[in-house]
Each structure stands twice: as C-alpha cells, then as structure tokens.
Amino acid sequence: MKIKELISTMPGIISVTGSTETAINSVADVSRKVKAGALFVAIPGSNYDGHDFIPDALKRGANVVIGEKAMDLGDKTYIRVKDSRKALARSAAWFYGYPGDKLKIIGVTGTSGKTTITYLVRAMLKETGVRSGVIGTVGNVINDKKLPASYTTPGPLRLNQLFMQILEKNLDHVVMEVSSHALKLHRVEGLKFEVGIFTNLTQDHLDFHKTFEDYFYSKQKLFEQSKRAVINIDDKSGEKLVSIVDIPVWTYGINKNADFMAKNIRITAKGVFYDLIFENKKYPVFYTVPGLFSVYNSLAALATGIVLGFPIEGLINALTKVKGIPGRFELIKNNQNIIVIVDYAHKPDG
Missing domain, CATH: 3.40.1190.10 (Mur-like, catalytic domain)
Structure with missing residues (x-):
C-alpha cells in the first residue's frame, strides 16, 4: 500500500517530506511493535511523547512516520499533521480498508x-x-x-x-x-x-x-x-x-x-x-x-x-x-436460598 493513497484522503496534513511512493505493510503507534516496512504514528501523551520514540521506530524498520512536530528524517517519509490521534484513526481505517x-x-x-x-x-x-x-x-x-x-x-x-x-x-x-x-x-x-x-x-x-x-x-x-x-x-x-x-x-x-x-x-x-x-x-x-x-x-x-x-x-x-448481563446486577442462581448479585458500580451514584 503506497502512502500517497493515505495522503490523498487524510485531513489535517501540514507538510510531507520524502517520497510519497513509499509502500507500507503495517501501522503501529508503539515503537516496540514496529516491523520492517511499517507506518509509525507518533502520539504525544500525558506520560510519554511518541516523538521521542521515532529513532527506535526507524531502527526497527519504519518506512513512514506521522507526527505533529517539525522534524527532518533524512530519506524517510515524514508526514506532519495537526493532530496525531486523528491521523492514527484515519490511518488505521485506511490500512484495513475502511x-x-x-x-x-x-x-x-x-x-x-x-x-x-x-x-x-x-x-x-x-x-x-x-x-x-x-x-x-x-x-x-x-x-x-x-x-x-x-x-x-x-x-x-x-x-x-x-x-x-x-x-x-x-x-x-x-x-x-x-x-x-x-x-x-x-x-x-x-x-x-x-x-x-x-x-x-x-x-x-x-x-x-x-x-x-x-x-x-x-x-x-x-x-x-x-x-x-x-x-x-x-x-x-x-x-x-x-x-x-x-x-x-x-x-x-x-x-x-x-x-x-x-x-x-x-x-x-x-x-x-x-x-x-x-x-x-x-x-x-x-x-x-x-x-x-x-x-x-x-x-x-x-x-x-x-x-x-x-x-x-x-x-x-x-x-x-x-x-442478565455479565457483572451488571447479575443474579446468581444457587440452592442456598440466598440472593447473590454481582454488580460493577465504581461511580459515586453507584
């Protein structure tokens, strides 16, 4: 699958550097799951920033990277977007054929x-x-x-x-x-x-x-x-x-x-x-x-x-x-003449 196909449909792209003819064979948002030929999407989170793991993703064989920050990845294709999370959702849907x-x-x-x-x-x-x-x-x-x-x-x-x-x-x-x-x-x-x-x-x-x-x-x-x-x-x-x-x-x-x-x-x-x-x-x-x-x-x-x-x-x-629904005010039948209810209620009104 060539990355130009994704680029043509994805909103929120700021810039593209590198070849748009590059092919990818998988999508990952965690660098340790990257395989040779993958598209890696770098997502800034509350504890970790995916952009910090771009070098690891490239080392593992990523062909294309999507991120929010301005970056130079040399001969690798980099797609800079306004929102990496939105880009991940769009990339996943595209890769799996919507x-x-x-x-x-x-x-x-x-x-x-x-x-x-x-x-x-x-x-x-x-x-x-x-x-x-x-x-x-x-x-x-x-x-x-x-x-x-x-x-x-x-x-x-x-x-x-x-x-x-x-x-x-x-x-x-x-x-x-x-x-x-x-x-x-x-x-x-x-x-x-x-x-x-x-x-x-x-x-x-x-x-x-x-x-x-x-x-x-x-x-x-x-x-x-x-x-x-x-x-x-x-x-x-x-x-x-x-x-x-x-x-x-x-x-x-x-x-x-x-x-x-x-x-x-x-x-x-x-x-x-x-x-x-x-x-x-x-x-x-x-x-x-x-x-x-x-x-x-x-x-x-x-x-x-x-x-x-x-x-x-x-x-x-x-x-x-x-x-009954599993774990939702679930009545458990028994022969002890007692009422047993399994319920999940972690909220204040529960």
Missing part, C-alpha cells in the same frame, strides 16, 4: 448503562434475525465468541481489527460502547454511527476531564458523528443535548414527556413490568432484571430497535429472554 463503513454501527455513551444497553440491543437484533457484534467493557463478542477487552472503546488499530473480524463472520451490525475517553482522544474519528444513544451523565472521570463541562462536551461528539439520536430526556444533560444536536432525535423517559415513555411501572424481585407508550399506543413490557435503572436501560434499547425499523413485538419479546 471496515467501519461496511457496518451499521450503534454507539452508546453516558456514565451508566452503556454495557447493559449494548447487550440488550444485540439480543433484540438477534430476535429479529440480525446478527451483530458487541464491543465494550466486559469483552468484545463476535457471534457467541467472547474476546478480551482492555478498554471500553479500543484504540483505532484494535477497533478496525475487530471490525474486520466482524465482517469476516458475515455480521453487518455492531453495537458498541463509546466512552468519553475514546471521544476526546479521537479513537472513533471518522466513523459514522447509525444511531447514537445517550443514557445519562453523572460525576465520573473528572480526573481525566477536569471539568464536568469537558466531560459533557466529549460525550456530545458522538452525536456529531451519528445519523440519528436516542436520548434520555429525564437526565439534565440529556435535555441539554436534545437542544444542541443537529440530527433527528428520539427521546425516552419516565418523568418528562418523551417519544418513548414507560408508564405503570412495577418493580419486583422477578424484574420490571411497565407499559411502553409510543405513538399513542401501549405495549406491555417485562424485563428480567429488577430496578428502576432496568426500566431506563430497556427503554433505551427498545427505542433504538424501533428507530432502526424493527418490529416492536419482536423487540419486546427479546427482553423476556435476556437473563
């Missing part, structure tokens, strides 16, 4: 509920005959095979590799968690989402974002890359988001008037019962996980499935079959 463009991607963002909603949407798609992959915190799932996950949203190289694997299994939908870190650090740069889902926003990750405003702004970026939005109108930040985004929006909620509403809610040890109100029609819903949060999570998933055009009855039926 696999994200061949998939219908559903992105979920928010402080809480992301993991559960991805699994619920996947279950609903499966019920309607659509096979999909899941990318998120507790693992990446392709068909029924679970692959380990290091981040809620993988970096661009791993993300595009996963997209390739999903396509190889003839799946055409992906449901993925999109973290605020991933959005701020441009891990999903260039992707287009069929639907972006917003759950809620509470105090979290302020060690990284520093301010709540930056946290909100990072989440907002998902909807700049989405065709449609499904937003929790009961959440204060969700309400704000509805007034900002410039795409078709469907809202869901319990307390405020919304496109998709849950009424007549009953929470029992067996799960949650409620009536889904949509377009002045009432649909009885049962979901097997107790708690008010389960009403919100299932409501978001149902709204997404309906917005995508799938039959309501099939989506509702799928909820009755979901037995």
